[in-house]
Amino acid sequence: MKVVVLIKQTFDTEAKITLDVQGKINKEGVSLIMNPYDEFAVEEALRIKEKNKGEVTVVSMGEEKAQDVLRQALAMGVDKAVLINPALEEIDEYTTATILARAVAGMEYDLILCGWRAIDDGSAQVAGRVAEILGLPMVNMVTKLEVNDGKALATREIEGGSEVVEVPLPAVITAQKGLNEPRYPSMKGIMQAKKKPMNKLGLRDLGLDESQVAPKVRALSYFLPSPRAAGKIIPGEPPEAAAALVKALREEARII
Numbered sequence: 316m317k318v319v320v321l322i323k324q325t326f327d328t329e330a331k332i333t334l335d336v337q338g339k340i341n342k343e344g345v346s347l348i349m350n351p352y353d354e355f356a357v358e359e360a361l362r363i364k365e366k367n368k369g370e371v372t373v374v375s376m377g378e379e380k381a382q383d384v385l386r387q388a389l390a391m392g393v394d395k396a397v398l399i400n401p402a403l404e405e406i407d408e409y410t411t412a413t414i415l416a417r418a419v420a421g422m423e424y425d426l427i428l429c430g431w432r433a434i435d436d437g438s439a440q441v442a443g444r445v446a447e448i449l450g451l452p453m454v455n456m457v458t459k460l461e462v463n464d465g466k467a468l469a470t471r472e473i474e475g476g477s478e479v480v481e482v483p484l485p486a487v488i489t490a491q492k493g494l495n496e497p498r499y500p501s502m503k504g505i506m507q508a509k510k511k512p513m514n515k516l517g518l519r520d521l522g523l524d525e526s527q528v529a530p531k532v533r534a535l536s537y538f539l540p541s542p543r544a545a546g547k548i549i550p551g552e553p554p555e556a557a558a559a560l561v562k563a564l565r566e567e568a569r570i571i
């Protein structure tokens with residue numbers, strides 16, 4: 316069983332988002348992590364490999380520093396990594412999916428695993444677009460996965476419950492929280508990761524040029540949410556303070 320996992324390097328969930336002078340998201344000094352949903356995807360790929368034998372390859376599109384998340388995946392037990400640095404100024408989901416799909420098309424795979432969304436840009440588009448470009452079935456937001464006899468049985472979240480679906484392989488499956496508990500890389504894994512293959516590709520290596528991946532969507536502006544107003548402290552003791560609280564909730568906050 317050959318599994319390819321698409322992993323994105325994202326801002327740390329604790330990162331403080333600021334805008335630079337041009338009004339773009341400031342990436343300077345922000346700590347970066349593997350997109351948490353992609354960690355579930357990597358863990359699931361490793362479990363499938365442990366059960367069915369085979370190979371797991373991780374692919375990330377990003378700058379040189381995206382190597383860190385690929386090394387993390389290698390240290391978890393992944394066999395091979397591919398870094399695609401397209402060196403493009405402007406990227407949208409179409410660009411990303413076109414490049415990733417082209418890279419994966421040149422590989423052997425039975426299953427492609429992704430996160431259901433990236434926690435930074437969060438469009439939840441890339442996996443679906445990759446599936447569409449490759450002509451593969453796709454199951455989104457999967458919380459349980461069984462792979463057997465050329466088929467995948469996937470449990471996915473739906474409103475108020477769960478749904479179990481079956482798809483033939485190869486397929487694209489996206490990971491939702493609850494799929495598994497990702498492992499931490501062991502010291503041995505970290506040492507071994509240094510010797511595992513990391514293939515670095517550019518746009519030309521994939522037979523693509525800028526015109527084929529030109530974005531179709533343009534971000535016009537970014538803005539941060541307005542700062543939250545300070546909380547109000549009701550002084551005094553009950554019952555007067557309780558009455559003042561009820562009055563404030565009714566007349567100022569208007570929530571009761």
Ligand SMILES: Cc1cc2nc3c(=O)[nH]c(=O)nc-3n(C[C@H](O)[C@H](O)[C@H](O)COP(=O)(O)OP(=O)(O)OC[C@H]3O[C@@H](n4cnc5c(N)ncnc54)[C@H](O)[C@@H]3O)c2cc1C
Nearest residue numbers: 376405406407408429430432433436437438439440441534
């Ligand atoms: C208008 C617009 C302009 C943008 N301009 C830029 C820009 O100039 N430069 C820039 O860097 N970004 C830019 N972005 C962001 C970029 O388009 C997205 O980060 C990217 O397309 C992935 O979308 P997402 O993060 O929403 O991923 P989602 O679709 O939410 O991700 C789902 C899953 O797809 C996979 N995946 C997503 N991205 C990658 C990746 N890079 N490598 C491997 N797997 C991946 C992962 O498995 C992930 O869990 C722009 C976005 C928009 C909307």
